[in-house]
Amino acid sequence: MSLYAVIMAGGVGSRFWPRSRQAQPKQFLDVFGSSSMIQNTFARLQPMIAPERVFVVTNTKYVEQSREHLPAVPAENILAEPIARNTAPCIAFAAATIHALDPDATMVVLPADHLIDKPARFHAVLDAAVQKAQTPGALVTIGIEPTHPETGYGYIQYDTSTATGGDGEAAPQAFPVKTFAEKPDLATAERFLDSGDFLWNSGMFIWRADSILAAMKEHLPEVHACFEGIGAPADTSVDEIRAAYERSPKISIDYGIMERADDVHVVPGSFGWSDVGDWRAVYERSAKDDAGNATDGDVIVHNTGRCYARSKDRLVVLVGVRDLAVVDTDDAILVCHLDATQQVKHIVDYLGAHRMEEYV
Amino acid sequence: MSLYAVIMAGGVGSRFWPRSRQAQPKQFLDVFGSSSMIQNTFARLQPMIAPERVFVVTNTKYVEQSREHLPAVPAENILAEPIARNTAPCIAFAAATIHALDPDATMVVLPADHLIDKPARFHAVLDAAVQKAQTPGALVTIGIEPTHPETGYGYIQYDTSTATGGDGEAAPQAFPVKTFAEKPDLATAERFLDSGDFLWNSGMFIWRADSILAAMKEHLPEVHACFEGIGAPADTSVDEIRAAYERSPKISIDYGIMERADDVHVVPGSFGWSDVGDWRAVYERSAKDDAGNATDGDVIVHNTGRCYARSKDRLVVLVGVRDLAVVDTDDAILVCHLDATQQVKHIVDYLGAHRMEEYV
Numbered sequence: 268m269s270l271y272a273v274i275m276a277g278g279v280g281s282r283f284w285p286r287s288r289q290a291q292p293k294q295f296l297d298v299f300g301s302s303s304m305i306q307n308t309f310a311r312l313q314p315m316i317a318p319e320r321v322f323v324v325t326n327t328k329y330v331e332q333s334r335e336h337l338p339a340v341p342a343e344n345i346l347a348e349p350i351a352r353n354t355a356p357c358i359a360f361a362a363a364t365i366h367a368l369d370p371d372a373t374m375v376v377l378p379a380d381h382l383i384d385k386p387a388r389f390h391a392v393l394d395a396a397v398q399k400a401q402t403p404g405a406l407v408t409i410g411i412e413p414t415h416p417e418t419g420y421g422y423i424q425y426d427t428s429t430a431t432g433g434d435g436e437a438a439p440q441a442f443p444v445k446t447f448a449e450k451p452d453l454a455t456a457e458r459f460l461d462s463g464d465f466l467w468n469s470g471m472f473i474w475r476a477d478s479i480l481a482a483m484k485e486h487l488p489e490v491h492a493c494f495e496g497i498g499a500p501a502d503t504s505v506d507e508i509r510a511a512y513e514r515s516p517k518i519s520i521d522y523g524i525m526e527r528a529d530d531v532h533v534v535p536g537s538f539g540w541s542d543v544g545d546w547r548a549v550y551e552r553s554a555k556d557d558a559g560n561a562t563d564g565d566v567i568v569h570n571t572g573r574c575y576a577r578s579k580d581r582l583v584v585l586v587g588v589r590d591l592a593v594v595d596t597d598d599a600i601l602v603c604h605l606d607a608t609q610q611v612k613h614i615v616d617y618l619g620a621h622r623m624e625e626y627v
Numbered sequence: 628m629s630l631y632a633v634i635m636a637g638g639v640g641s642r643f644w645p646r647s648r649q650a651q652p653k654q655f656l657d658v659f660g661s662s663s664m665i666q667n668t669f670a671r672l673q674p675m676i677a678p679e680r681v682f683v684v685t686n687t688k689y690v691e692q693s694r695e696h697l698p699a700v701p702a703e704n705i706l707a708e709p710i711a712r713n714t715a716p717c718i719a720f721a722a723a724t725i726h727a728l729d730p731d732a733t734m735v736v737l738p739a740d741h742l743i744d745k746p747a748r749f750h751a752v753l754d755a756a757v758q759k760a761q762t763p764g765a766l767v768t769i770g771i772e773p774t775h776p777e778t779g780y781g782y783i784q785y786d787t788s789t790a791t792g793g794d795g796e797a798a799p800q801a802f803p804v805k806t807f808a809e810k811p812d813l814a815t816a817e818r819f820l821d822s823g824d825f826l827w828n829s830g831m832f833i834w835r836a837d838s839i840l841a842a843m844k845e846h847l848p849e850v851h852a853c854f855e856g857i858g859a860p861a862d863t864s865v866d867e868i869r870a871a872y873e874r875s876p877k878i879s880i881d882y883g884i885m886e887r888a889d890d891v892h893v894v895p896g897s898f899g900w901s902d903v904g905d906w907r908a909v910y911e912r913s914a915k916d917d918a919g920n921a922t923d924g925d926v927i928v929h930n931t932g933r934c935y936a937r938s939k940d941r942l943v944v945l946v947g948v949r950d951l952a953v954v955d956t957d958d959a960i961l962v963c964h965l966d967a968t969q970q971v972k973h974i975v976d977y978l979g980a981h982r983m984e985e986y987v
Binding site: 285567569570576581582583584585586587588591593595598599600601602603604606607608610611613617618623626 | 927929936941945946951958959961962963970973974978983
């Protein structure tokens with residue numbers, strides 16, 4: 268068995284405006300500390316997967332940035348998507364490429380912009396998923412043991428009847444998946460949490476390349492057909508890739524494969540995971556002072572509590588305020604209530620619709 | 628009778644940080660519209676007092692800026708204070724100067740940074756004050772008819788027994804002053820408002836130059852002695868002025884003269900006056916959209932109400948917030964609750980005390 272990683276890095280993450288821009292999406296931001304999120308994702312894989320077996324799938328316009336952020340990854344391992352077609356084509360492209368290089372490959376597919384606080388526990392969970400994925404045809408995902416009735420994540424219901432261990436610190440193991448559920452409303456999320464057999468959908472997948480290609484041929488034949496001719500990077504032209512993407516439907520791997528396939532398994536885990544979807548999530552995971560303020564850069568707070576403030580080159584001063592995210596950049600500043608950080612994407616839409624592209 | 632104006636323009640107005648700086652105090656800011664506050668103050672006097680009879684007393688470091696803002700005022704009419712000594716020495720300096728030029732002069736003394744919405748009514752009030760000031764020895768001030776129990780202003784209690792007119796639109800007239808009161812607490816302010824015989828202290832004074840010089844000789848002889856030798860601008864050296872200021876005590880005209888003198892009068896008026904002391908006052912006097920937002924420059928508001936936001940060269944975006952002042956400048960940005968705008972001066976103190984003078 269030979270293990271490969273596929274880091275999906277094609278998104279823009281517009282809820283991180285004004286820091287995230289078309290020219291600099293979330294995965295390239297150093298939202299926490301001095302490394303970018305994609306660098307953290309890469310570093311986390313290093314104990315298990317060597318750089319030459321790490322692949323990145325990203326939009327053509329982010330290829331250069333991906334190479335700069337991950338200089339250890341061979342340049343040809345940065346796979347360029349000419350058009351965004353959601354995750355199923357992205358994974359088909361990577362699976363076809365890796366399978367052409369190594370028919371025995373097992374792939375760990377994961378987003379570039381998630382946060383994991385406890386990498387050792389993550390490795391143990393990943394290891395159990397990799398073991399399960401050795402069964403031919405098995406499609407494995409990682410589910411996060413939920414800590415609260417989050418409405419911002421999808422959920423996975425699994426069959427707990429085969430559990431072998433006790434609570435909490437039991438060795439990670441794979442369980443059959445019963446259903447995938449979309450982002451729920453709060454009442455539904457509370458019901459999921461109470462039931463004890465729902466997990467958060469992490470968007471991380473583990474499978475043999477031949478398993479996912481076979482599943483794709485069965486459940487998404489129109490996507491599979493587009494990428495059938497894709498070989499190793501050295502043998503594949505930009506034109507072939509463009510042709511595949513132009514023909515491919517736009518569909519997610521969850522909807523196209525995971526919800527339809529039979530041999531689907533989940534390894535539950537609890538390793539301080541977050542998809543860090545907005546500024547509120549950044550605030551919640553940042554170090555705070557006694558008043559609950561998380562600051563980054565030249566920031567002065569006075570009679571202020573529960574605020575996130577980030578300065579770039581200028582002084583940011585908060586006086587008498589609470590529950591705000593204040594994010595300063597060279598050409599734009601955001602002042603947003605921490606309960607409204609999901610609305611930031613509307614601002615990006617507005618800017619795009621009102622010919623203010625310089626800020627997008 | 629010949630009428631002169633003295634515009635007091637020596638302050639820094641640190642509650643307007645980050646726009647107000649040591650290098651650009653409040654009176655030189657275009658907080659409303661395109662003219663600076665000192666320009667508005669000057670323009671308001673024009674129907675009554677010609678530019679060559681307008682004097683400005685300001686700190687030496689603001690002389691150049693004062694000349695630039697008021698090019699119609701003769702350069703020698705900008706009187707430079709080498710040291711800030713509060714209002715009594717400032718007025719002694721101006722009175723000695725003007726009296727040397729014109730022994731029959733009547734002076735209108737007023738701050739550079741106040742706002743008046745109804746100039747015609749202001750002129751009528753000022754005219755009544757000027758008439759009263761012709762009585763030798765009379766010291767006259769203007770009192771603002773209070774509209775709410777403001778705790779940020781001083782108050783003037785006056786003797787209403789001599790009132791001749793009806794309510795509201797009666798012709799302005801002067802009344803004897805009973806007492807001056809410092810800024811009250813809220814309960815006291817409410818009592819003042821209920822009593823009906825208290826006015827806000829506007830800091831505007833009208834008197835003959837010889838009247839105020841005589842009052843100063845009686846009540847503040849140590850200040851009077853310092854400025855006794857000051858003559859017309861052409862006859863007075865910078866060294867003489869410096870010597871006067873170095874010897875002079877630091878004392879306000881209210882405390883040093885107005886509270887002690889006998890022949891003190893007030894003309895009540897109601898002309899949309901505000902000292903615009905902080906960003907909240909700017910917000911309250913600004914034009915607002917339906918949600919109560921007042922914006923200036925490139926500002927986008929989304930699910931936001933009752934906010935003041937000013938952009939200079941960058942895009943300012945407010946999402947899901949209320950009751951904020953957001954003020955952007957080249958090197959600093961303030962995010963302040965509208966109820967906390969008085970605290971901004973503490974930030975300026977903090978910056979000064981922490982070797983961050985570049986922001987002061």
